[in-house]
Amino acid sequence: MRILLIEDDPQIGDGLNRGLQKLNMAVDWFRDGLQGASALEIAPYDAVVLDLGLPNIDGLEILKQWRSKELDIPVLILTARDAIADRVSGLNHGADDYLCKPFALDEVAARLQALVRRRQGHTSSKLVYGALELDTAAQSATLHGEELSLTAREWTLLQMLVSRPKHIISRAQIEDKLYSWDQEVESNAVEVYIHHLRKKIGNEFIKTRRGLGYQLGEAP
Structure with a gap:
């Protein structure tokens, strides 16, 4: 899962950046609101963590611009503005969730995962494909129990x-989901991860569509 983080507070931003990466998420962190707003139109993010009190442009204005362009990316507002009127305003302008500071990292991660699940049409955290x-x-997988x-990265690709x-x-x-902008992508990285998943689950589990990419094959 790739996350766009727009947060100007260096301590909060660094904590979220490091914490979410430890939870197997690729994160691009922007301190400047204008740069962060533009990033959404360049990279394929799964969700956004958006602060409201940003330099140069308010986070709520960024959200309005995105929704006016029909960008339907899930957005979690993370802010110190805890008045009910602020929450209502954020949700009415297109936010999918709203969390006030201070916060727990685990809750941020759980809310992001829930937002992405709903966007993909999954109501449960469980995905089943054969055995x-x-x-x-929990970011875990079982085969035949x-x-x-x-x-x-194997987990992210499998998901x-x-x-x-x-x-x-x-x-x-695949590369866009596995790596943030500041991470170097090795030329054969995707092929290596595909090979490892086939070895662990089954040779026919992932099909190679020549010239196109990869697709699930036989259910184990």
Whole structure:
């Protein structure tokens, strides 16, 4: 899962950036509201964490601009403005959730996961494909009841595939989800992760669609 974080407070931003990355999320952190607002139109994010009190442009104005352009990305407002009127205003202008500072990192992560699940049309944190079961809340996977040992990026790739079993996902789309802008992508990284998942789940589990990308194959 790739997250756009727009937060000008260095301590809060750094804590969220580091914390969400430890929870297997790729994060792009912007301190400037204008730069952060533009980033959404460049990279394929799964959700946004948006502060309201930003320099140069207010977070609520950013949200209005996004919604006027019909950008339907899930947005979690994270702010010190805790008055009911502020919450109502944020939700009425297109926010999907609203959380006041101070906050717990685990709650931020849980709310982001819930927003992304709803956007993908999943009401539960459990995804099942044959004998394979994923728990997106716990970020764990089992095969025939036995837990799979997965790296953070293997897990993210597996979740991408199982969330959309009929879709073909290109290599570029996978790289965009696995890496933030400040991380270097090795030339054969995606192929390596695909190889590892096939080895752990089954050779026919992931199909290669030549020239297009990858798609789920036979259910284990």
